[in-house]
Amino acid sequence: MKALIFAAGRGERMRPLTEATPKPLLTVRGKPLLAWHLERLAAAGIDEVVINVSHLADQFPRILGDGERFGVRIHWSHEGDEPLETGGGMLQALPLLGEAPFLAVNGDIFTDFDFATLPATPAGLAHLVLVDNPPQHPRGDFVLHSDARVSGEAAGGRPAAQDSAAPAAARSLTYAGIGLFRPEILRDWRTVIGCAAGAAADVPRFKLAPLLYAAAAQGELTGQHHSGCWIDVGTPKRLAQLQATQA
Numbered sequence: 063m064k065a066l067i068f069a070a071g072r073g074e075r076m077r078p079l080t081e082a083t084p085k086p087l088l089t090v091r092g093k094p095l096l097a098w099h100l101e102r103l104a105a106a107g108i109d110e111v112v113i114n115v116s117h118l119a120d121q122f123p124r125i126l127g128d129g130e131r132f133g134v135r136i137h138w139s140h141e142g143d144e145p146l147e148t149g150g151g152m153l154q155a156l157p158l159l160g161e162a163p164f165l166a167v168n169g170d171i172f173t174d175f176d177f178a179t180l181p182a183t184p185a186g187l188a189h190l191v192l193v194d195n196p197p198q199h200p201r202g203d204f205v206l207h208s209d210a211r212v213s214g215e216a217a218g219g220r221p222a223a224q225d226s227a228a229p230a231a232a233r234s235l236t237y238a239g240i241g242l243f244r245p246e247i248l249r250d251w252r253t254v255i256g257c258a259a260g261a262a263a264d265v266p267r268f269k270l271a272p273l274l275y276a277a278a279a280q281g282e283l284t285g286q287h288h289s290g291c292w293i294d295v296g297t298p299k300r301l302a303q304l305q306a307t308q309a
Contacts, residue, residue: 063107063108063162063163063164063165064108064110064111064112064158064159064160064162064164064165065103065108065110065111065112065164065165065166065167065177066111066112066113066114066139066152066155066159066164066165066166066167067086067096067099067111067112067113067114067166067167067168067169068114068148068151068166068167068168068169068170068239069084069086069096069113069114069115069122069169069170070114070115070116070117070119070141070145070146070151071085071116071117071145071170072116072117072145075296075297076088076295076296076297076298076301080117082118083118083121084115084117084118084119084121084122085169085170085295086169086170087121087122087125088295088301090172090295090301090304090305091305094125094126095169095170095171095172095295096113096122096126096169097126097132098172099167099169100126100129100132100133100134100136101132101133102175102176102177103134103165103167103177104132104133104134105133105177105178106176106177106178107178108134108165108177109133109134109135110134110135110137111129111134111135111136111137112136112137112138112139112155112158112159113126113136113137113138113139113169114138114139114140114141114146114151114154114155115138115139115140115141116140116141116142116143116144116145116146117145119138119140122138123136123138137158139151139154139155139158141154144267145267146266146267146268147267147268147269147270148168148269148270148271149248149251149255149266149268149269149270149271149272149273150266150267150268152166152243152248152270153248153251153266156245156248159245160245161245162245163183163184163242163243163244163245164242164243164245165177165180165240165241165242165243166240166241166242166243167239167240168239168240170239170294170295170296171238171239171240171292171293171294171295172291172292172293172295172304173238173240173288173290173291173292173293174290174291174292175191175238175240175288175290175292177240179286180242180286181242183242183244184242184243184244184284185210185284186244186277186280186281186282186283186284187243187244187246187247187277187280187282187283188241188242188243188244188247188274188277188282188283188284189241189242189283189284189285189286190204190212190237190238190240190241190242190274190283190284190285190286191237191238191240191241191285191286191288192204192206192212192235192236192237192238192285192286192287192288193235193236193238193287193288193289193292194235194236194289195234195235195236196236196293196294198294198296199236199294201234202234202235202236203235203236203237203271204234204235204237204274204278204283204285205232205233205234205235206232206233206235206285206286206287207232208232210284210285210286211281211283211284212278212283212284212285213232213278213283214274214275214278214279214283233287235285235287237274238288238292239294240288247273247274247277248273250276251266251268251273254272254273254276255268255272255273
């Protein structure tokens with residue numbers, strides 16, 4: 063299995079730190095965030111990793127090299143000066159990822175999640191890792207049911223967690239930025255995204271979230287709950303808190 067790490071964003075909320083350093087290369091406990099991911103991926107037996115880059119792209123190979131010292135081989139998916147968002151970035155990286163299911167990880171999270179606990183293949187189009195809702199995102203993204211099925215938003219934009227038909231065992235949780243995907247999840251992206259979001263562009267730029275909600279609506283989304291360490295390193299304050307707890 064190959065892995066894709068999203069590392070192309072500009073990290074606007076992390077300024078001024080990201081004016082000189084890409085957010086996934088910010089240091090936590092003596093190592094760049096991406097180094098933690100690469101080591102955990104290698105420990106799970108994943109030795110080929112695609113990293114998409116845009117903002118300050120030249121710094122990544124200079125700091126990470128070819129991945130050999132982490133136990134992986136790195137392939138670069140260059141997105142140019144304008145990041146393509148998660149959906150567009152995944153679409154562009156597909157030729158490097160191949161036709162088999164692959165793992166995708168956000169480069170700006172810190173976690174102790176064991177990638178080896180993921181299924182060998184997703185039952186549907188994707189299998190997501192979900193975490194308890196953090197303070198900055200109390201409503202969550204998806205609902206995890208006792209049978210591992212994941213549902214998204216109900217009709218009218220209401221979160222499924224508030225749907226009176228949802229079983230009591232269902233839990234509203236936040237997407238951890240870790241998932242196992244079949245390439246087919248992008249098969250109908252133009253239909254899901256629509257032309258207003260760049261479907262007609264030569265290099266389309268769109269988010270992955272609408273495709274996940276579409277897969278959930280089709281019953282093609284499963285997931286698992288991770289109760290261990292997970293932090294979205296989205297602001298300087300959260301980075302400082304992470305540094306303090308990991309000191």
